[in-house]
Amino acid sequence: MQYQAIGTIHTPYTEATGSPYQPVETEERTDRSFCIELDELYIDGLERLDSFDYLYVLYHIDRVKPSRCLRVTPSWTGGKITVGVFASRSPIRPNPIGLSVVRIFSIEANRVYTSPLDVFDGTPVLDIKPYIKDLDTKNEANYGWIDELPDRDHLILHIKGIPHGY
Amino acid sequence: MQYQAIGTIHTPYTEATGSPYQPVETEERTDRSFCIELDELYIDGLERLDSFDYLYVLYHIDRVKPSRCLRVTPSWTGGKITVGVFASRSPIRPNPIGLSVVRIFSIEANRVYTSPLDVFDGTPVLDIKPYIKDLDTKNEANYGWIDELPDRDHLILHIKGIPHGY
Numbered sequence: 001m002q003y004q005a006i007g008t009i010h011t012p013y014t015e016a017t018g019s020p021y022q023p024v025e026t027e028e029r030t031d032r033s034f035c036i037e038l039d040e041l042y043i044d045g046l047e048r049l050d051s052f053d054y055l056y057v058l059y060h061i062d063r064v065k066p067s068r069c070l071r072v073t074p075s076w077t078g079g080k081i082t083v084g085v086f087a088s089r090s091p092i093r094p095n096p097i098g099l100s101v102v103r104i105f106s107i108e109a110n111r112v113y114t115s116p117l118d119v120f121d122g123t124p125v126l127d128i129k130p131y132i133k134d135l136d137t138k139n140e141a142n143y144g145w146i147d148e149l150p151d152r153d154h155l156i157l158h159i160k161g162i163p164h165g166y
Numbered sequence: 167m168q169y170q171a172i173g174t175i176h177t178p179y180t181e182a183t184g185s186p187y188q189p190v191e192t193e194e195r196t197d198r199s200f201c202i203e204l205d206e207l208y209i210d211g212l213e214r215l216d217s218f219d220y221l222y223v224l225y226h227i228d229r230v231k232p233s234r235c236l237r238v239t240p241s242w243t244g245g246k247i248t249v250g251v252f253a254s255r256s257p258i259r260p261n262p263i264g265l266s267v268v269r270i271f272s273i274e275a276n277r278v279y280t281s282p283l284d285v286f287d288g289t290p291v292l293d294i295k296p297y298i299k300d301l302d303t304k305n306e307a308n309y310g311w312i313d314e315l316p317d318r319d320h321l322i323l324h325i326k327g328i329p330h331g332y
Binding site: 001002003004005006038042043044045046047048049051052053054056058060070071082083084085086087088089093094095097099101124126127128129130131132133134135136137138139140141142143144145146147148156159160 | 167168169170171172204208210211212213214215217218219220222224226236237248249250251252253254255259260261263265267290292293294295296297298299300301302303304305306307308309310311312313314322325326
């Protein structure tokens with residue numbers, strides 16, 4: 001399967017600074033540090049996207065070394081557990097396609113400003129889709145193996161990028 | 167960007183029968199009609215996936231004709247609205263990558279049995295990822311332009327594939 005980038009993601013994260021494990025939740029809607037810039041030829045595809053509050057972003061994870069290993073030890077667990085790559089959101093996976101859910105802050109021409117995205121600056125975007133209440137909000141979802149970790153509540157703050165005392 | 171299928175999705179839907187717009191919600195956990203069959207070489211990647219209730223499935227939409235049109239009129243709206251392709255979940259999009267959220271019913275070797283998937287039998291899978299409560303359950307999400315449709319409540323049943331009187 002062959003796909004072409006439809007644009008580029010702009011974030012403050014570089015390989016030097018690192019990037020969070022998952023999108024950081026924020027209410028600061030004036031933050032313009034995170035932006036999905038589509039190629040201009042796709043501008044008509046954005047019509048009415050501003051009516052949605054949340055967005056799925058699919059991107060090509062271009063800054064991790066591929067690995068044949070199918071078991072991963074997520075770093076945010078402090079090395080406490082090893083699971084299959086498909087039971088994780090690890091960026092090192094057979095097809096390096098990333099998926100993040102973010103808030104839409106504003107849309108200006110071919111630029112979609114969003115809440116923080118957990119990717120490096122310059123990451124190629126594959127697709128964006130509206131996150132639709134009911135279809136995508138699964139209230140009976142669970143935490144899977146994360147529930148078994150001894151410091152679960154603390155680690156969930158880590159995953160969500162919420163600042164907290166140690 | 168080039169990706170390889172990691173397996174195949176089995177469903178009862180063919181191009182002759184058609185497929186629903188989105189996954190149908192069901193509680194019938196004994197239904198074995200929907201299954202993601204991974205290539206055997208990926209079996210270790212499934213370790214502990216059974217601890218999750220919900221799953222993201224990313225697949226290659228291989229049975230729709232590509233189109234250069236960036237505006238779509240979703241058929242379930244009865245032709246009532248035209249929106250940008252990125253403001254829709256239309257399968258006809260610049261990169262034909264599909265995303266569905268389904269329940270995990272059971273995992274047996276390289277087969278993940280799930281609640282109904284809205285894809286044709288034989289669709290190639292690109293990736294599966296756990297749907298993690300809090301990260302992915304956005305209670306403040308909205309319905310976007312769907313809210314403006316005159317028969318909104320009825321159409322939401324359509325999208326979700328819930329049987330109902332007409």
